[in-house]
Amino acid sequence: MRLLYHLWLSPQSRKIRLILQEKNLDFSMQIEKVWERRAEFVALNPACEVPVLIEPDGLVLAEAGAIAEYLDETYREKLLLGLNPADRAEARRLVAWFDAKMNREVTEPLVTEKFMKRVLGVGVPDSAVIRAAKSNLKYHLDYIGYLTERYRGWLAGEEA
Amino acid sequence: MRLLYHLWLSPQSRKIRLILQEKNLDFSMQIEKVWERRAEFVALNPACEVPVLIEPDGLVLAEAGAIAEYLDETYREKLLLGLNPADRAEARRLVAWFDAKMNREVTEPLVTEKFMKRVLGVGVPDSAVIRAAKSNLKYHLDYIGYLTERYRGWLAGEEA
Numbered sequence: 642m643r644l645l646y647h648l649w650l651s652p653q654s655r656k657i658r659l660i661l662q663e664k665n666l667d668f669s670m671q672i673e674k675v676w677e678r679r680a681e682f683v684a685l686n687p688a689c690e691v692p693v694l695i696e697p698d699g700l701v702l703a704e705a706g707a708i709a710e711y712l713d714e715t716y717r718e719k720l721l722l723g724l725n726p727a728d729r730a731e732a733r734r735l736v737a738w739f740d741a742k743m744n745r746e747v748t749e750p751l752v753t754e755k756f757m758k759r760v761l762g763v764g765v766p767d768s769a770v771i772r773a774a775k776s777n778l779k780y781h782l783d784y785i786g787y788l789t790e791r792y793r794g795w796l797a798g799e800e801a
Numbered sequence: 802m803r804l805l806y807h808l809w810l811s812p813q814s815r816k817i818r819l820i821l822q823e824k825n826l827d828f829s830m831q832i833e834k835v836w837e838r839r840a841e842f843v844a845l846n847p848a849c850e851v852p853v854l855i856e857p858d859g860l861v862l863a864e865a866g867a868i869a870e871y872l873d874e875t876y877r878e879k880l881l882l883g884l885n886p887a888d889r890a891e892a893r894r895l896v897a898w899f900d901a902k903m904n905r906e907v908t909e910p911l912v913t914e915k916f917m918k919r920v921l922g923v924g925v926p927d928s929a930v931i932r933a934a935k936s937n938l939k940y941h942l943d944y945i946g947y948l949t950e951r952y953r954g955w956l957a958g959e960e961a
Contacts, residue, residue, distance in 0.1 A: 737866055
């Protein structure tokens, strides 16, 4: 059975859960509290980050981008990136936009302030940070709106 | 002519300069001071980050990962990622290691403290941050050492 080490609030884990479901691949899940730095997990991924995916043949895959590309290269029935290199570049640009930029400006500050500080017991939520992240969210939603209008309903590319 | 918008101290720009040279692709370069948020550049890349590459046919490519994958998919004479999906996943995991983890723990703090603060005129270098980044560097160099020994001289995979 395919096994995904993940966290529910990790956007990188969510990306892999979605890809596995889009491709109709069976998998089980195990929550990995990465902040505990469990030795067996560090041995799977020395960066000690989720997601990590163990394929049915035992192959260990770490790092969400590498896992996503592997799944799209290996399970070809429902391609997520398209075939044309220019379309693929645009899709990858947007994936990086949400993985890096939106995560840095919106998701990570919100998860840190409203959840991780409590879990780790390191202080109280900073309302200024939460306000800034919520304000940033508006610009990202506007950008998503612009992209969907430009491309007739899809974020990247003309066709599904 | 191919045109690369870049910054000399940006690791993401350096990655694309190296790939273009590895593949023997002619290109000219233009320094883009992204902190000035030049309108014409924001129109090319709304994230306002380098690198941005304009291909000879006018195609605009933004975001280092997307550019790197495009170049390897389009110019196939000297493949950088290999052909086997598992090998490609390992190479991409390590690319992400250096692009994200080592950048966050070493490169970005050093460039920020020792260079950007002066360029932008926002305070003096924080010696505690510089010491932490230099200390982190040791662990990354150890990891590179481990990888090269494991794989007979290459960071990812058995063969060049």
